[in-house]
Amino acid sequence: MAEHRIFGMSFASIYPLYVTKVERKGRTEEELQKVITWLTGYDEDGLRRVIAEETDLRTFFAQAPAMNPNAHLIKGVICGHRVEEIEDPLMQKIRYLDKLVDELARGKKMESILRA
Template identity: 60%
Template sequence: MSKHKIYSMSFVKVYPHYVTKAEKKGRTKTEVDEIIRWLTGYNQEELEAHLEKQTDFETFFAKAPHLNPSRALIKGVICGVRVENIEEPTMQEIRYLDKLIDELAKGKAMDKILRN
């Protein structure tokens, strides 16, 4: 079975869409970055380096320093699929991020988004 095309897509191609989605709803790039750092364990400099290097999604998540164990608390539907039921690990990580950005755009408080 071939890999989904998003795995080879550069993270920096999608990142501006995350930021735009958040900003359209009165949220900030800083909040988007905080969510990404929370999920992956990257610090801001590492995140920016991956954006600059145009790292693909698969590598971005594979090299994440510390995937947050609380990400298992992320539940709900994204693109018509329940994120907690996705069996392919990389796709689940991508959809976790999509779900968190959706929650941000819907006005959810950061402490709830970050499962505090």
């Protein structure tokens, strides 16, 4: 089976789309970074580095400093699929991030987004 095209996309190409989405809904880039940090363990410098190096999503998640052990608590539908039922581990991580960004853009409280 052919690999998903999204795996080879750079995080740098997707990040500005996330920023635009959350800012359009009145949220901040700092809040977006907090969500990404919670999920992946990347800090601000790490995010800047992967953006500057145009790291692909496969590598971005493979080299994530510390995927959050509570990521499995992320539930719901994204792109027509339930994130908790996605079988491919990499695709699931990508959709976890998409789901968190959607929740941020929809105005959900940060404590809820971070599964506190």
